[in-house]
Every structure is written in structure tokens, then in C-alpha cells.
Amino acid sequence: MSGAAPLAEFKVGVDNVIFSVDPEQQRLFVLLIKRLHPPCQHQWSPPGTLVRHGESLEAAARRILQEKIKVHNLYLEQLYTFGAPGSDRASAPHRYLSVSYFALVRREAAELITREGGMTAWFSVPSLPTLAFDHHNILNYGLRRLRNKLEYSPIAFEVLPDVFTLNEVYQLYCTVLGENFADYSNFRARLLKLGILQDTGVKASRGAGRPASLYRFDAIAFEPLRHKPLVFV
Amino acid sequence: MSGAAPLAEFKVGVDNVIFSVDPEQQRLFVLLIKRLHPPCQHQWSPPGTLVRHGESLEAAARRILQEKIKVHNLYLEQLYTFGAPGSDRASAPHRYLSVSYFALVRREAAELITREGGMTAWFSVPSLPTLAFDHHNILNYGLRRLRNKLEYSPIAFEVLPDVFTLNEVYQLYCTVLGENFADYSNFRARLLKLGILQDTGVKASRGAGRPASLYRFDAIAFEPLRHKPLVFV
DNA sequence: ACAAAAGTGTTGACCATACACCCATGC
């Protein structure tokens, strides 16, 4: 406002921590790309992009996501804004500000778009390569948020297809929170008691065994619970 | 990266939603300043500032906070980054990005610094004036976050003085979460059971009635619980 | 002695856990 405060000029980028769950393998993956140019050439990073003129932050996040994977059901949310000066990611006159987002998809529903020879890949979360810059922090932060969100908000149902079995929900939770987060029958009982799932009546046969009921997320029933404390554990 | 992507240039600002609790009055306040210059002249806003060259985001947030109030114990955390294009807060060639922070202080411990004639003031949360831009959203978002944080993380103890009575904690919670969030004796029992408060043995007489024990937050005892789910309710 | 504030204890309702058990289907 007043006289001689030397303000900073910024380039603003969006970095996307994109998680995918694979209930088959019981594993959680993160999408990383290999950096083709300096700085930090040949190191891995979550996919990022600079924000374009007239483009909202979330739009930039979605744009880059769509450049890397083709997917319909996903959850996307802003994570944190990292803006320490001197991480010198931008050319000299500008400072770089990174607004990070995290996304969750199911791996089977996410088709990887590989261009220019396989520089995009899913990495299993426990076994990650070294990452450029402070991206390890971003990623850990994203992981914490993912686990928390799963416990108290219904993001699972934004990732799952329109109808799904309770076991699919359970597998998703197991994959993210670890096998022993809860007994299946208790998980099931809690989930149903919330009253936000409709039984469609339709049965789904997955190979051998008794066919499972297909459920649908009931957004209307959930609405009153929206801002209440909830436990999906 | 590639050819003709028209990138945006940004000025980055920090906007601070500063809450103060007044257990005496049982009220929650927000610090607002009256805008002296266009745009939105004469409207109220949370205090904000543009980020200076070489200054981190959090440093900018602390700088502006210190310009407005003098306080020792406070809690400060990044809230959200708002960056929709076309909210035209900045001069033409630049887009404006607002990284919001929220802070919590006790009102008795926060001395207001008034300069140039009373353009800074605490507003009681239920009765706010109309705010400039989308600041109403920022504020509501901050309030939600404050209430959540109080329930599952020990931010209260960063705001309270080094030693405090359990009643002071309770009053703080009441003021933020509403009178009827919990019975005092139950709150007390839960809090003590967590084992993160040390009884100093010292008693404090607050006028009539039995003197209260003074407690101290035990950071070492809390450390192992740091990332575990907790309920302070 | 009495009021005021701090601190303790009790009880019934509810909820989570662990586990055993029943049901429907493929082979």
C-alpha cells in the first residue's frame, strides 16, 4: 500500500498429487512424471503446470490431470500452498508459488495417457523414488490428508462407480488405511447405519460365492450430515 | 513449458482471518479493517498484505498480524488459497491470488494496535458487516476450520498462557463451539485422561470459590499422539 | 453459615470389537 515495499512477482503453478487405489493388489499408487528439463532434470515429480491466463486454480489442476489420465469418477481437493522464496524453481525475476491439489481415483478406472515414451508412471506408495524439490513433503502431506478424509468424509463414493458392493468400499478403505483398520462386518454395520447407502436390490456375481448387493450413494440422505462430525472408519 | 501457452502473472497476497476468544463475554470475534482505498473502499475486510520479495507466505501472515495486534501466544495456520480470475482485485496486467491464513488468540492477551484513527476493530462473529469481495467465504471457511481444529487438535494450548486452569480451557471451548457442546465434568475427565496436561500443584484463586489447579500442556506426552486421531470435544 | 467455584463419582444408554454363525452361489 504505502511507499517502498519491494513486492514479489509470481508465477503460480499447480502440482497434483494423484493417488490411485488398486483393491486387487491391495496397493496405493501415486502418479509421478520424470522431469525432462532442468531444474532437477531426470528426477521424478508429481505432475504440475503453470496457471494460464483466465484459468482458475482448480481448472489448471483438472487440466493437468486430464493430460495424464482418462478417468470419470475422481475426487479432487486443494491441499496446500507452498511458497517459500529461494526454492528457485522459476527464472530469476519471478518467484514460484505452488498450489498443490490431491486427487483420488481407482486404478482400474484410470487409463494412463502415455506420450513421448513412458515418462509417466504409477509408483507404489511405500516404494517411491527420490523426488525433486520439496515434493516429498507435498506427497506426505497429501497422504495424511487422504487418510483423514477417508475417515470422516464420503470421498470414497466419489471415486467408486455409481453402483458398487460393500466389499468394494471395504477394499478401498483397506488399501488406503491398511488391512487392519477394522473388521469387515463392523465396517459394514457402521456404514449401513449411517443411512446414506441405498440397496438397489440388484445382485452382482463376482465369480464364486454368494452374489453381493449393489448399493448406490444417497446424496440427498447425506446432505443433512454434510457438516456434522462423521465416522466412516 | 511448450510453445504458446499464455501464462498468468500474479501478485500474491496473504489474508488473515484472525479470531479472538473472550471467555468473559463468551464471545468470538474477528479482526476486520476498513478499506481506505478502492477497490471496495469503505468496506470491511480481514487484514491482508501483498507478499514482499524474499518473504515467505507465513512470514507475510505474521507480519500483518503483528502490525495489527500485539500478542504472544497465538495459533496460525494456512487456510486456503483463493485464486479465481476476474475478481479484479489487482491492477490490469496482474492477477491477484489470495493465500488465506487463520489465527486464534485470546482477546485479553491481544492488544489492538490502532493507527490512523480506529480503522481496525473486533467484530463479534454472529454480527458481521458486509465484507468486500469473497471475504465472507474466507471467513466462514476459517470458522469451520477453527471449530474442527479445536475438536481434534490441541490448538487451545498454543493460545492459552503457559499455565492455566481447566476452566479456562473449558471456557475457550464453550466460546468457540457453543455453550452446550459438552458438560464440564465430562470435558474435564476426557481432557485429563489424555494425559497431556501436567498438574503444577499450584492453585489459583479467582475471587470466591475453591481455588483451581494450574495445569501445563505437556508437549512431550503429546508427541506420540501427534498424528493419531484424537477427540478433545 | 452460606454461596460460589472446583473437583469427584455414579448410572444407564449406547457403541465398538471380536468372533461365531447362516446364506447363496460356482464347480
Next chain:
DNA sequence: GCATGGGTGTATGGTCAACACTTTTGT
């Protein structure tokens, strides 16, 4: 029939809300 996975029930222990009660101070 029997293995496989889906779905239901129950006993135990713990936790929580509500409220009555005791203790220690000021006046």
C-alpha cells in the same frame, strides 16, 4: 458336497451424557 465369498447376529468391554455429590475457598 464343499469351497468361496456375502451377510447377520451376539456377548463383552468400553465410552459418553447427565446429574448428583463432595471439597475448598471468600465473605
